[in-house]
Amino acid sequence: MKTSLFKNKKWFKVLATTLTLTLGTTLLAACGSSKKEPVADKKELKKVSIQIDGAAVPYYAPLYVAKEKGYFKEQGLDVEFYYAAAAEIVKNVAAGNVEFGFPNADSVLIAKTQGIPVKVVHTTYQNGLGAAIFKTSQGIKTPADFKGKKVAVTSLGSPNYIQLQVMLKEAGLTLDDIKVEVIGTGAIVNALVTDQIDVMVFSMLRTIELKNQGVDVSEIRSDDFLPSHGNVLIASDKLTKENPQLIEGFKTALNKGIQYIVDGNAEEAVNLSIEKYAQSFKGKEATITKILNEVFVPYLWQSENTKKNGLGAADLEKWNKSIKILNEYKVIDKTFDAKELIYTAK
Known part of the structure; x- marks a missing residue:
């Protein structure tokens, strides 16, 4: 009985050791794969x-x-x-x-x-963003109505100045038919609001901004004349x-x-x-x-x-x-x- 018991204890010890090693190896493998997987999947930007x-x-x-x-x-x-x-x-x-x-x-x-x-x-x-913007009360419908008006641009080298010339040409007018004013970016909008000018050729984004401020303005978009x-x-x-x-x-x-x-x-x-x-x-x-x-x-x-x-x-x-x-x-x-x-x- 003692010999048999000893043998059984020895068998259980071997079995326990084997199970521990097997389980440990499995867990290590699992842990190892979980650590490596994100690295393999990670895409370098x-x-x-x-x-x-x-x-x-x-x-x-x-x-x-x-x-x-x-x-x-x-x-x-x-x-x-x-x-x-x-x-x-x-x-x-x-x-x-x-x-x-x-x-x-x-x-x-x-x-x-x-x-x-x-x-x-x-x-x-x-x-493009260019537009001729004016108070609706001016009664302007087309560039032909710019005749005799004070029309402002930010510079004589700006894209808006070219757009103005193309608009006038389409209406059978030239720069001599209007009064060109050069007003800087920071002051041109206020010049229109305070009636220092009749028209500004500038960004159409100002049309919505002015309307939101309660100024009744309209616009003629430059792209209708000069595709840009x-x-x-x-x-x-x-x-x-x-x-x-x-x-x-x-x-x-x-x-x-x-x-x-x-x-x-x-x-x-x-x-x-x-x-x-x-x-x-x-x-x-x-x-x-x-x-x-x-x-x-x-x-x-x-x-x-x-x-x-x-x-x-x-x-x-x-x-x-x-x-x-x-x-x-x-x-x-x-x-x-x-x-x-x-x-x-x-």
Whole structure:
């Protein structure tokens, strides 16, 4: 009996040791796999930079939404925002100092004629922001009614000055038929409100802002006479050739940001943009939300062209018309085919 008991104890000890070792190995393997799995699945994000025209404003909401909602991250991108003047943006993009730029289209067209190697990869704003704005009491219906009026622009070198000339030409008028006033950006709106001028050719965003302040104004949009584009996404010729996947990933995230706002989330996008990036606009959320819904959603980000070809699609015919007119008015010193400027995915 003693021998049998000893043998049984020894057998139980061996069994217990075996079970412990087996269980321990299993647990270690399980723990090891749980530790390694996130590392294997983790996607390393590529840092890229975009330089944006001017300063941080909530009108750049699609970019901010794409960052904060993780749309860039979905494309493997960690995007950093910087700001500069449009002409500097184009040069920095061409030199590879930043991967992307978001300047106004006129600066890109000028750069192209100077041999600066950039491409428009996304025609974000399908139209321009220019408009002739005036008090409704003026009774102005068409540019022909500008005759004899005091019409203000911010400078004789501004895109708005060219837009004014094209409007007048379409009406059979010239600059000699009006009184041109040059008033700085900070004072031009007040000049209209206080009746120092009759018309200002400026940004159509001011139309809604003035109406919200109780000033009864109307507008004639410049794009009805001079087809143009506002801000567009650009990249260097080199980047479009060497890394088209990066271009497409950025565009996909940007489009998702635009679509999020188009789908009825303008208020949330404005609040997010002001809280995270443009704090100086606090208190103006309602006005900016209205501007996004009334100008950006139906007019700037979308068009008949985008309905057919998707957000950011380029209308080559419209681009070519812009090039022709800007050359006619000596803004650019030569013409070229828009196909040379617009990037098309292979």
